[in-house]
Amino acid sequence: MPVMERKTVYRVLLLIVLLLAVVYTFGVIGVVPFRWSEYITIFMVLLFIALRFSKGPQA
Numbered sequence: 001m002p003v004m005e006r007k008t009v010y011r012v013l014l015l016i017v018l019l020l021a022v023v024y025t026f027g028v029i030g031v032v033p034f035r036w037s038e039y040i041t042i043f044m045v046l047l048f049i050a051l052r053f054s055k056g057p058q059a
Contacts, residue, residue, distance in 0.1 A: 020044065
């Protein structure tokens with residue numbers, strides 16, 4: 001199975017993050033349970049950390 005290009009991976013992540021942002025907003029305004037917004041926040045923080053350190057040290 002071929003590995004996806006970095007550009008494709010980032011496009012998929014962008015789509016996921018945008019969808020999660022919409023669900024997060026619905027949680028804040030009360031359309032969906034607020035607990036979902038808490039989980040999305042934790043996921044976004046972990047995703048940020050993973051992406052930040054996946055590139056390694058930069059100048």
